[in-house]
Amino acid sequence: MNIIISPQQLSLHLISSAFQRCRLSEDLCKLSLTLRESTPSDLPNLQISVSDTGIGSSLEEFLDLKLSMEAFGAHQEWDGLLIVTTTSICDDEIHSYRLGLKECVSERRLTRLPSRPKNGVKFSGTEACLSVSETVDVFVEEIKRFLQKMLILKIPSVAIQLVVERGDTPGSRDEYIFLANECNPLPFSASNLERLKSGLEDYVLKHGNILSTQCHSCFLTPETLKVGSGMACQTESSRNTGLVMEAVIIISEISEQTSNCFSASSAKTEVLYFKEFSSCAIPQSSLNALRSVDWRSYGLTLGSVENQGSNVMIPSTRAKIQLERNLTKKAVKLALDDLRDKHAGVLLSAHAVKIRGYAPDLAKTIAGLILSSNDSDFQQRCFSFLGFQSQGVGGELVEACIKEKIISVIEMNDKKPHRSKDVAPFLFEDDSFQEPELLDYEYEGADDFSPMDI
Amino acid sequence: MNIIISPQQLSLHLISSAFQRCRLSEDLCKLSLTLRESTPSDLPNLQISVSDTGIGSSLEEFLDLKLSMEAFGAHQEWDGLLIVTTTSICDDEIHSYRLGLKECVSERRLTRLPSRPKNGVKFSGTEACLSVSETVDVFVEEIKRFLQKMLILKIPSVAIQLVVERGDTPGSRDEYIFLANECNPLPFSASNLERLKSGLEDYVLKHGNILSTQCHSCFLTPETLKVGSGMACQTESSRNTGLVMEAVIIISEISEQTSNCFSASSAKTEVLYFKEFSSCAIPQSSLNALRSVDWRSYGLTLGSVENQGSNVMIPSTRAKIQLERNLTKKAVKLALDDLRDKHAGVLLSAHAVKIRGYAPDLAKTIAGLILSSNDSDFQQRCFSFLGFQSQGVGGELVEACIKEKIISVIEMNDKKPHRSKDVAPFLFEDDSFQEPELLDYEYEGADDFSPMDI
Amino acid sequence: MEGKYQRRRFSRQPEPGDLLKRIREFTRALVEDLCNGRSPAISIDRFSNYCMNSDSTCCCSSDLPKGREILTCQRENHVHRMDVLLRVLLIVQKLLQENKHGSKRDIYYMHPAAFSEQSVVDRAINDICILLQCSRHNLNVVSVGNGYASELMLVMGWLRFSESEKKFGCINRPSTAYSIPVHVEEVKGIQTVKKHDLDVVSVAQYIIVVEKESVFQRLANDQFCNKNRCVVITGRGYPDIPTRRFLRLLIDTLHLPAYCLVDCDPYGFDILSTYRFGSMQMAYDAKFLRVPEIKWLGVFPSDSEKYCLPKQCLLPMTAEDKRKIEAMLRRCYLQREVPKWRLELEVMLQRGVKFEIEALSARALSFLSAEYLPSKIQGGIYI
């Protein structure tokens, strides 16, 4: 679990927890975020409330919250108090607690506040509240960005509402709704991976979920997005208990010419990482995994990787890191392979791209060998191989057909596992001829005679 | 006049003066040097007496003696007193004077000592005496070397006697006689230059006048010495009053193999300089003159020049230096030319020597062209050019004859003034020849044909 | 596989029709593979006429392939070679169909950008020869290098033959040089003059192969063939294919002994070896190009002393020369087939000097033709 170093991160964490509770609920849930800024004194006072209608909280999630003592120890803007109100479906009452987060985890105690009766109504839900001496602005954008990313997961059962009340203009109230499954609905039965794929597609089409609908000026045709996905699981234990890593890769081929939305910088590749259905910064182990992928074999080059998240990870065990790393790598590779398999000519290795460059020439020459032959019987046989029936088939057609076949062979070759690739058969023991060549023979009269001419 | 910096130099100077007085006398003269060492106390006491039977002294020569005040000011070994006794042929008395040389020239006064009557006998002569607290040894060798050099002048009228009495062995008395004109007598009418030549020859033959007779083991044949002489006079004034520079150059060709007298160091060239009939160190101006001679054009190379004399010269005027220098250079060049003219093949320029080295090959080739021809008419004409009458002349003879002629042309060419040297006739005379390009144009053979010259 | 080569060894040279058929078979197989989604692969046998295994029982003399190279679409350099090979093959097909000849340079110029350099074409031509199991001339490809360098070989002596309509009556003037035709396959009627020819009473008794033109000219100028009943040829340095084929043809037809006169230096020896064993580049075709019958006539390292050659003519070997000799000494065929040559080569290395044939002419121009060659041939002083 990440160590939290700021109130903003804490609030994101609270949202993430609420989201998980919603996800685990079997019903449609609502996740409400309220940021209420009041300025009674000169100091800004911001009340943050994260409430959800998911399953009730077991409170451990709050008790176990890890705060950076360095960051929060001297933090004047926040008292460290968290008010948690929660009830499970089977509870009769709504329980309230107060929790001092500035104490270290082992010393933390919940202070029970007065409960409220539910009056027999069956519902569950949780609210977490805190007050900080910060302006609302430092929270809003971050939370919105977070929620936009969360939409990628396309969990259909959670509706998110963000309400912002600013203190300086009383009565002002901004409300944002975040609904997954909006523009490209998926069936409820869709797998997580499918949802992720679809969500990521939406994310790209909506320019990082900033737009509410697909950007039609950039994405005219459906083919512009090429998507591949892969899943890797811990194989030793059973699938259910083990780690599962799912990767989705999207390549959007928007040229800068046709698009007026993308700036040069947006041409960069964005890596989004979700852990347990929550967007978070990519951990170092996964980053290393990404670095270790042989991108060149997919015709890609790895640029510099900027890790924008700043969460400090609690060190996992070495074995776990290795596992995560392997799984990440595997999932990404599977996603790449998937992408390549589904889209001809995409993600060919640089090597194969070069080789493919020879296809037109090879095709032209082979077509030449066929067409220039004075043996019509031979020509006929070749045509029939190529699937042409008639004699009078045009030269361009033959050439194009051969070219296509060559390209497909080259691409197929590239998709084969690497193992078989590098062992190009070369049975000839050439190394034994390390004799100096008697090339520089100076002979009177012959200007540039070379024994190579023999 | 040189500045005297030591008692030894003073004594040489006194000898030189005495020699000049003898030379100017019309009679045979005797120059006696006595070095008498007495040890009454611990301090050595050396009496030096220089007496001559030449013309009497005008005393100015003593009054004008220039002593280095730096060297003599603090000189404890000598009191600076010079006793001069002199009489001219026309004097009735013998005059004696005492002179304090440590006083500077302008303050010097002669102290007259009692005279002695000559009792009507007609003679002239001078004696200069001084006493120093030095041992006799520091004087003897230097004086002997000086006298040996003076013999080179071969002034026939002066006999020199050196008597050395050492104090440590009472009664011991070494006597040395230096007589010019001894082994190769010259007529009295011989010119100074002839004497100098002869004297220098003797000097070389007697290994620097160290031997009393010619060294027969080194100089077996008379041809081993090659002598050239030159004289240069100031041309502007009349010859009598002007400066006259005479140079004699001797080359002795003694190989180290045949000679057992010469050590490696004696192979060096010795330069002796006489000024006004007195051996002295070579002045800087003359040294520069020697350095500026184009020795290479005589096939010689100038090594490092060590000036062994340490006399400090009183600066002459610039014009005088230039004159001396020019005269020296001219005299030396004349001597070199004289030497070369008298001795075939000697002092050829390095250039000519190098070219002469090719003469045998060229002669052989030309002879080959003649002898290998099967055209007897052609051969006959060639032979007649070479001065052979008969048909059956031997190949070696033809070759030797051509070689000799080629060498003689090379040597002759070398002796010509440089201007006229390079103009040789063309092999094929052709009056219409335009001005020949004398550049040694290197022609690219047809093999390295270059299109550049189209 | 073995059978295939064994068979070909004794079979006639393929006709253009055979080759065109083989090209079509090749093309058809390629198209078939492609249409079946199989990655095309071109299998090319590799040949070498020697190896560096000094003592082993290698099979370099068997003329069997020593290995195989398979060009696939999976390596870029393979695909490039495939591209070149197919382009050249297409040109060859045209040449054969139109019954024309093209030089290697001509072929290069069909696609200079794709071929990038001449050697790429040369290699492809070799590969095609191996694929189609033929010699280069069967492809109607001639070797005019870069358009300039081709030197025709020279021949003189007691010989008469014709190429197509052109007659070479060397016999009429035995000491006049004749250039050798390009198309050896069109050479007909090689004959030394028979005794029953009325005007000539003698027949050629042997063939001398000299390394270089200047020595050939010396022999011509000395009227060597007027005085000796022989045929002299030179390949002007490393012999090209027509030269070697012509020599092969001469020997097969006339059954005369052949002697080789080369410089006493590593190049000379390599040229000698090329006549005797063929070159490595053309190892696949060695059996048609080599002349196992050839004898090394000279000049031997020991000749410098035997004939008191002027010392100015003896040059010290460079480090490069020595390196070359050391490498040549390791060639397996020397030990196996001509151990005496190898010994002489060792002597050459030990002495550390080299010299040219012309050194024999330094003292007297006619020494080579009047003394050296006759004494060697009559005395059987060759190995």
Place this chain on the structure above:
Amino acid sequence: MEASRKSAMAFFSDQQLCYADILPPSEVLPRIEVAVLNFLRILTSPAPAISDLPLIARNSSNGRVNQGLLTEVPWIFLARSFCTRSLMRANATKAFIRVWKVMEMCSKILAQEKRVTQRELFYKLICDSPDYFPSQKEANRTIQDVVALLRCSRYSLGIMASSRGLVAGRLLLQEPNQEVVDCSICGSSGHAISGDLNLLDKLILKTDARYIIVLEKHAIFQRLAEDRVFNQIPSILITAKGYPDIATRFLLHRMSRAFPELPILALVDWNPAGLAILCTFKYGSIGMGLEAYRYACNVKWLGLRGDDLELILAESLVPLKPKDLQIAQSLMSSDTLQEKYKQELALMVESGQRAELEALYCHGYDFLGKFIAKKIVQANYV
């Protein structure tokens, strides 16, 4: 002998002759004898001297262009400007002696009625005088010096020449007392031109051709000879395989004299070297000035020229090499070059590209013949 020496003597004072003759040994030896006699005469004269050797200078400043009045063909020749070899100049002493040594060797060879190769001559020279001939280069240069001194061709000095030239097509050659050689049935290899200039001089030439086509390259020659282009275009094909040797130029010159009505058309690569080869046939060159200027022929430039480039694939054009630019520069600075050639050269330099004749093969191997035929019909040569 006396008479020939007289004429040899006269030769050296003849002002008009600045070329190297092709002479039989009987005329070369007297020239050498005159040289020896003059040397001895001057050496033994009352004012003895070692005479300098006057060699016709073979540098461009001694090059002259003859703009003929009757023919429009200019040719290059050497004027009477000399460079000398002098014994007395230290840096030329060896060169001076080398000249005599080579003369001695040549006179011996000529007296034996033999010929040697340059290599053999070098060997003889190093055995005789190793100090003077450290390498073949000195021997070759000295041979040229002797040519420039005695003004007879290298071949006349008893040095063998080999020609790389080939001829094919409608030409009948006959050496005295030999069978006629029909160059149209020599196949693609053509007929090899002999290096024996005396023999070439005596050849009897016959033709029914209407053109002489000079080819820069052997490969092109082979192609045209194999295609028997001379049957469609009645012509004689000749190539020197690059820069022409004397023998090839001599034969072409002889043909141009024997068949003055036949235009001589050159087909060269489109690069400065190609043009330089053409110009060497056309004007001669200073480097070969002494031996070869007389063999200038009025060669016209058939191709490749800038206009032909449209027939060539762009990929066949190769960037000019530094050597090309060098050649271009020296050609440009030549007064000899006619304006049209200079324009063409400027185009090459400007485009920075070169093209070889083989590049036309992209239209098939038989295209070359059609190309030539079309150009000839249109009289498209300059």
